[in-house]
Amino acid sequence: xxxxxxxxxxxxxxxxxxxxxxxxxxxxxxxxxxxxxxxxxxxxxxxxxxxxxxxxxxxxxxxxxxxxxxxxxxxxxxxxxxxxxxxxxxxxxxxxxxxxxxxxxxxxxxxxxxxxxxxxxxxxxxxxxxxxxxxxxxxxxxxxxxxxxxxxxxxxxxxxxxxxxxxxxxxxxxxxxxxxxxxxxxxxxxxxxxxxxxxxxxxxxxxxxxxxxxxxxxxxxxxxxxxxxxxxxxxxxxxxxxxxxxxxxxxxxxxxxxxxxxxxxxxxxxxxxxxxxxxxxxxxxxxxxxxxxxxxxxxxxxxxxxxxxxxxxxxxxxxxxxxxxxxxxxxxxxxxxxxxxxxxxxxxxxxxxxxxxxxxxxxxxxxxxxxxxxxxxxxxxxxxxxxxxxxxxxxxxxxxxxxxxxxxxxxxxxxx
Amino acid sequence: xxxxxxxxxxxxxxxxxxxxxxxxxxxxxxxxxxxxxxxxxxxxxxxxxxxxxxxxxxxxxxxxxxxxxxxxxxxxxxxxxxxxxxxxxxxxxxxxxxxxxxxxxxxxxxxxxxxxxxxxxxxxxxxxxxxxxxxxxxxxxxxxxxxxxxxxxxxxxxxxxxxxxxxxxxxxxxxxxxxxxxxxxxxxxxxxxxxxxxxxxxxxxxxxxxxxxxxxxxxxxxxxxxxxxxxxxxxxxxxxxxxxxxxxxxxxxxxxxxxxxxxxxxxxxxxxxxxxxxxxxxxxxxxxxxxxxxxxxxxxxxxxxxxxxxxxxxxxxxxxxxxxxxxxxxxxxxxxxxxxxxxxxxxxxxxxxxxxxxxxxxxxxxxxxxxxxxxxxxxxxxxxxxxxxxxxxxxxxxxxxxxxxxxxxxxxxxxx
Numbered sequence: 001x002x003x004x005x006x007x008x009x010x011x012x013x014x015x016x017x018x019x020x021x022x023x024x025x026x027x028x029x030x031x032x033x034x035x036x037x038x039x040x041x042x043x044x045x046x047x048x049x050x051x052x053x054x055x056x057x058x059x060x061x062x063x064x065x066x067x068x069x070x071x072x073x074x075x076x077x078x079x080x081x082x083x084x085x086x087x088x089x090x091x092x093x094x095x096x097x098x099x100x101x102x103x104x105x106x107x108x109x110x111x112x113x114x115x116x117x118x119x120x121x122x123x124x125x126x127x128x129x130x131x132x133x134x135x136x137x138x139x140x141x142x143x144x145x146x147x148x149x150x151x152x153x154x155x156x157x158x159x160x161x162x163x164x165x166x167x168x169x170x171x172x173x174x175x176x177x178x179x180x181x182x183x184x185x186x187x188x189x190x191x192x193x194x195x196x197x198x199x200x201x202x203x204x205x206x207x208x209x210x211x212x213x214x215x216x217x218x219x220x221x222x223x224x225x226x227x228x229x230x231x232x233x234x235x236x237x238x239x240x241x242x243x244x245x246x247x248x249x250x251x252x253x254x255x256x257x258x259x260x261x262x263x264x265x266x267x268x269x270x271x272x273x274x275x276x277x278x279x280x281x282x283x284x285x286x287x288x289x290x291x292x293x294x295x296x297x298x299x300x301x302x303x304x305x306x307x308x309x310x311x312x313x314x315x316x317x318x319x320x321x322x323x324x325x326x327x328x329x330x331x332x333x334x335x336x337x338x339x340x341x342x343x344x345x346x347x348x349x350x351x352x353x354x355x356x357x358x359x360x361x362x363x364x365x366x367x368x369x370x371x372x373x374x375x376x377x378x379x380x381x382x383x384x385x386x387x388x389x390x391x392x393x394x395x396x397x398x399x400x401x402x403x404x405x406x407x408x409x410x411x412x413x414x415x416x
Numbered sequence: 417x418x419x420x421x422x423x424x425x426x427x428x429x430x431x432x433x434x435x436x437x438x439x440x441x442x443x444x445x446x447x448x449x450x451x452x453x454x455x456x457x458x459x460x461x462x463x464x465x466x467x468x469x470x471x472x473x474x475x476x477x478x479x480x481x482x483x484x485x486x487x488x489x490x491x492x493x494x495x496x497x498x499x500x501x502x503x504x505x506x507x508x509x510x511x512x513x514x515x516x517x518x519x520x521x522x523x524x525x526x527x528x529x530x531x532x533x534x535x536x537x538x539x540x541x542x543x544x545x546x547x548x549x550x551x552x553x554x555x556x557x558x559x560x561x562x563x564x565x566x567x568x569x570x571x572x573x574x575x576x577x578x579x580x581x582x583x584x585x586x587x588x589x590x591x592x593x594x595x596x597x598x599x600x601x602x603x604x605x606x607x608x609x610x611x612x613x614x615x616x617x618x619x620x621x622x623x624x625x626x627x628x629x630x631x632x633x634x635x636x637x638x639x640x641x642x643x644x645x646x647x648x649x650x651x652x653x654x655x656x657x658x659x660x661x662x663x664x665x666x667x668x669x670x671x672x673x674x675x676x677x678x679x680x681x682x683x684x685x686x687x688x689x690x691x692x693x694x695x696x697x698x699x700x701x702x703x704x705x706x707x708x709x710x711x712x713x714x715x716x717x718x719x720x721x722x723x724x725x726x727x728x729x730x731x732x733x734x735x736x737x738x739x740x741x742x743x744x745x746x747x748x749x750x751x752x753x754x755x756x757x758x759x760x761x762x763x764x765x766x767x768x769x770x771x772x773x774x775x776x777x778x779x780x781x782x783x784x785x786x787x788x789x790x791x792x793x794x795x796x797x798x799x800x801x802x803x804x805x806x807x808x809x810x811x812x813x814x815x816x817x818x819x820x821x822x823x824x825x826x827x828x829x830x831x832x
Contacts, residue, residue, distance in 0.1 A: 023514055030520035032533030032707040034716045035509055044512040047504040056514075066507065068719060074503055082725075083499035087490055088463040090694030091482065093451055096460040098439055098472075104446040117448030122538040122696050123720055129571045154716055155545045157572035166714030273719060278506030280538050280696040280720035291448040298582025300450045300570055303484060303689060304539055304696035309498075 005364075006371045006383050008037035016041065038382065039375045048073025051396050051403050053380070061378045064395040064407050067356075070249060070274030071320040072398045078277045081316035085309045093120070093306050100306055103315045107271075108285070110256045115269055116288040120281065120306030124245035124272030125153030127282040131268045132157055132207065134286060134294045135239045141204030142174040143238070145194045149180055149386040151216040152209060152243055161209065164216045174203050180217035180386060187225035188232060195236045205238035207268075212258030213247035218385030219351050219358025219392065221252070226262040239290075242266035245282070246356070249274045250321055251397065253331030253354025261353065277320075279313030280304065326397040330354035333399050340408040341393075346415050348389075357393040364388040366416060373414035379407055421780075422787045422799050424453035432457065454798065455791045464489025467812050467819050469796070477794045480811040480823050483772075486665060486690030487736040488814045494693045497732035501725045509536070509722050516722055519731045523687075524701065526672045531685055532704040536697065536722030540661035540688030541569030543698040547684045548573055548623065550702060550710045551655045557620030558590040559654070561610045565596055565802040567632040568625060568659055577625065580632045580802075590619050596633035596802065603641035604648060611652045621654035623684075628674025629663035634801030635767050635774025635808065637668070642678045655706075658682035661698070662772070665690045666737055667813065669747030669770025677769065693736075695729030696720065742813040746770035749815050756824040757809075762831050764805075773809040780804040782832060789830035795823055 010028065013021050024042065027035065046056045050072040053061050063073065071078065093100060104118045121127045136142055144161050146152070151164040159165050160172035168177055176198055178190035191208060198205055208229065214220040230240045247258030248271045259266050267290065272282030282305075294300070304310070321327065334354040341350045341359050348360040361367045367383040370391060374381055384392040395403070426444065429437050440458065443451065462472045466488040469477050479489065487494065509516060520534045537543045552558055560577050562568070567580040575581050576588035584593055592614055594606035607624060614621055624645065630636040646656045663674030664687045675682050683706065688698030698721075710716070720726070737743065750770040757766045757775050764776040777783045783799040786807060790797055800808040811819070 020512070023512060023517060026521065027512070027517045029532075030517060030524055030534060031509075032535065032704060033711040034535055034707065036715075036717075037512060038510045042512045044514070045505055045507055048507070053505065053507075068508070069506065074505060079499075079502045082502045083495075086495045086498045086694075089461055089469065089490060090485065091461055091464070091469075092484070093447075094454045096436070096439060096443070096453060096458045098460070101439060101443045101446060105442065108446055116445075118446060119448065119450055123542065123718065125542065125718070126539065126571065133572050133575070154718060155542065155571040155573065156549050159549070159714070165716075170714055278502075278723065278725065280723065280726065288448060291450065295449040298575070298586055299452075300581075301452075302539065302541070302570060307694065307696065309694065310696065 004040070004368045005388070006038065006368055008040055008042050012040065020044070040372050041375065043375065043380070051399050059378065061380050062403060062406055063380050064393050064399070065380045065382055066396060067246060067251065067394045068273045069278050069396050070251070071277050071317055071324070071326060072396045075277060075320055077320050078313055078316045081312040082279060082309055085312035090307055090309045092303055097308065099315065100311050103311050106315070106318060107283070111269060111285060112265070114287055115285045117291040118283050118285045119291065119300070120283050121302050122280045122282060122304045124270060124282045125155050125158055126302065127245070127270040127272055127284040128152045128158050128209070128243060129155045130284045130300070131241050131270050134290050135207040135241065135268065137297055138290045138293050139204065139206045139237055139239060141206040141238060143176060143198040143203040143205040144174060145176045145178060145191055145205065145208045145233070147180050147210065147214060147217050148177055149217045150211065152211070181214055181220040181223040187223050188228035191229035192232050195232060205233060205236050207239045207241050208233040209241040209243055211243045211246055212262060212264070213252065213353065213356050215246045215356070216384060218360065218390045219356060221261070221351055221353035223262060227264055230264055239267040240264065241268045241270065243270050245270055245272040250327035251330055251354055251356050253327060253334050255327070275317065276310055276313035277317040279310045281306065281310035281314050324398070330397050333401060333404055336401055337393065337404045337407070340404060344408065344412060355395055355397055355399055358384060359391040359393065360385070361389050361391065367391060369416055370411070370414050374410055377410040377414055379410045420784045421804070422454065422784055424456055424458050428456065436460070456788050457791065459791065459796070467815050475794065477796050478819060478822055479796050480809050481796045481798055482812060483662060483667065483810045484689045485694050485812050486667065487693050487733055487740070487742060488812045491693060491736055493736050494729055494732040497728040498695060498725055501728035506723055506725045508719055513724065515731065516727050519727050522731070522734060523699070527685060527701060528681070530703055531701045533707040534699050534701045535707065535716070536699050537718050538696045538698060538720045539569070540686060540698045541571050541574055542718065543661070543686040543688055543700040544568045544574050544625070544659060545571045546700045547657050547686050550706050551623040551657065551684065553713055554706045554709050555620065555622045555653055555655060557622040557654060559592060559614040559619040559621040560590060561592045561594060561607055561621065561624045561649070563596050563626065563630060563633050564593055565633045566627065568627070597630055597636040597639040603639055604644035607645035608648050611648060621649060621652050623655045623657050624649040625657040625659055627659045627662055628678060628680070629668065629769065629772050631662045631772070632800060634776065634806045635772060637677070637767055637769035639678060643680055646680055655683040656680065657684045657686065659686050661686055661688035666743035667746055667770055667772050669743060669750050671743070691733065692726050692729035693733040695726045697722065697726035697730050740814070746813050749817060749820055752817060753809070753820045753823070756820060760824065760828055771811055771813055771815055774800060775807040775809065776801070777805050777807065783807060785832055786827070786830050790826055793826040793830055795826045
């Protein structure tokens with residue numbers, strides 16, 4: 001590794017307790033080189049509740065990072081739904097199930113009417129993979145346009161449109177990269193140039209796919225030109241895919257979906273991570289005619305996609321999101337946090353919406369130091385962006401004003 | 417559709433109760449055209465226990481089909497493990513976790529020593545997708561050899577090696593298809609011919625991938641020449657991937673893995689479906705140097721792969737498999753069932769190992785009639801094979817002699 005990162009560096013484990021070092025070594029031996037650990041002093045979590053997690057020694061941490069347990073760690077209603085359904089039955093979608101149909105209808109009711117069908121998968125990667133298959137079949141094109149540091153998943157197909165995984169050299173020859181949003185970037189012009197470049201190579205566009213909070217690009221909530229870019233893609237015969245795996249389900253504090261903030265009208269929407277508050281469930285949602293076209297070419301069945309326990313968890317999560325007004329909370333506490341971060345006067349820029357915030361520091365070294373110092377002060381966050389210089393703050397949605405104050409206080413001390 | 421299948425035909429729903437028909441229509445409207453239902457009279461399951469499932473009216477069915485709830489529907493130990501872990505914490509692999517390391521070591525201990533690393537995914541599709549990525553990087557080749565009616569998953573990459581999904585016309589130009597096993601088929605010769613054909617096209621082989629029970633090919637337990645085929649692939653610079661998603665975890669009644677029966681020495685092993693008894697977990701296991709080579713090219717992280725609740729479910733499932741001697745039961749009851757099926761004198765051939773049995777009838781019409789007649793007699797099975805003429809019998813592993821007798825009795829009446 002070139003310099004410190006927010007991940008554990010195994011060559012620098014001398015400071016750890018022997019039992020922790022032993023466990024890390026056993027882990028590396030069995031699970032191999034792909035697995036990384038957060039922080040130079042890794043955390044061994046044992047339980048969680050709301051916005052707090054506790055390690056095996058009972059030490060409490062404020063979780064300002066994990067977006068998957070979106071309605072709070074071990075939310076009692078989600079836990080009860082999982083336990084009750086697991087005790088009854090776990091099965092797949094080839095048996096008729098009223099709770100599954102109810103959830104499908106409930107989820108679709110949160111989306112524009114033209115998004116008429118849902119197909120359940122297990123992971124956001126699978127949802128995006130399915131979205132691209134559908135887009136390519138429907139358009140007859142293969143070209144895909146993504147942002148410079150995009151991350152959309154880990155299947156072969158999706159890794160080939162995710163420059164944040166292996167760099168641009170790992171992309172497919174039908175992938176075109178546009179700059180990440182930022183000052184002076186004309187998003188619509190960049191997309192138009194990518195369409196023209198595909199045309200020069202004789203490649204018809206299949207889709208523009210955007211994470212509507214541009215998380216791995218460094219968190220950009222407001223991107224002028226996005227709706228115009230979408231229109232250009234439509235004119236060229238391509239589809240627009242809104243990857244809501246990270247921003248979706250109310251995190252941005254205004255409505256359920258990130259694309260609403262940009263006045264986008266996507267043809268396909270993919271959702272995942274927070275959908276089941278940790279239960280593995282994701283989905284691809286699309287216009288009916290796209291789904292019909294796809295299914296006329298072959299069959300699709302995902303054994304675990306929408307299985308009974310995952311659906312029960314997803315329904316409970318959606319119910320809690322509404323009953324506890326967590327979208328409103330994300331807006332109020334998110335605004336408070338942005339103001340507090342800005343007031344600290346230490347950031348190049350503070351960006352974001354709701355409880356998805358990027359706070360940019362002068363460079364990676366400072367950001368990494370802050371992340372590890374915060375961990376030592378029992379607050380969990382991470383860093384993001386192409387230069388890894390941006391603090392990524394993305395807590396469970398019940399994050400309170402008191403939680404925000406604790407984060408701001410610790411951050412003031414942790415920043416060099 | 418051309419003629420009846422084992423799936424529900426929506427154009428023939430007149431015989432159903434109005435509330436069932438309404439639910440089916442709502443389902444089709446929301447979930448679209450991909451979703452199929454088993455049986456002309458679909459089953460609406462509400463709960464399960466061991467080898468029995470119960471519909472919403474409390475009617476009991478014998479489950480002779482579902483391989484995912486492998487240690488029995490709603491097994492109390494697995495249910496308790498899921499409920500306990502969900503109440504504590506659900507998180508990912510970037511925090512240190514001793515139960516995860518324990519399970520990784522336990523799983524690896526069931527495999528040959530050269531299979532040294534495990535990477536957790538959510539689904540078998542993701543495991544096979546990762547296996548191919550790794551094989552292609554390690555070999556520098558792209559050619560993949562599969563059997564005629566193979567099914568390995570639903571990602572873009574894996575659909576391109578799964579002729580059972582969309583026919584051979586849906587495959588990639590680097591995919592080569594060999595005949596399904598069967599009388600007169602020289603498996604090693606077919607693989608050698610495929611290698612030669614790849615060479616003619618200037619394509620280097622990356623892998624031979626086989627489901628070691630050849631489920632979608634019609635269930636073939638004994639395939640002469642498979643070990644020789646693997647040797648030919650190795651000589652040509654390719655790898656051998658054992659897809660254990662269906663046969664693995666003891667279903668075949670002799671040891672944990674299907675490849676052991678064929679004296680295969682795979683470079684990569686993929687596992688899934690029964691791994692968590694319904695909890696979404698799967699894995700790719702491989703030689704360490706293959707994993708290292710892959711990780712030197714980029715990063716891989718699967719948010720839900722090996723999350724806390726899935727690992728708890730997988731550990732409980734593995735414990736039950738051993739503590740209840742379910743592999744021994746699969747062998748004894750499987751042998752009894754094969755003898756009983758053969759004794760019925762109605763099958764062209766009865767094939768299989770342990771509790772993975774294919775009973776071939778004269779044609780699809782007879783097989784479909786038998787599957788629907790059995791469903792009416794409250795026994796759940798399905799059909800498989802390229803001609804869809806083979807009854808697929810693949811129950812939860814606690815299937816008892818009494819269960820086998822019930823299946824045989826009902827089958828004797830159900831067969832035309």
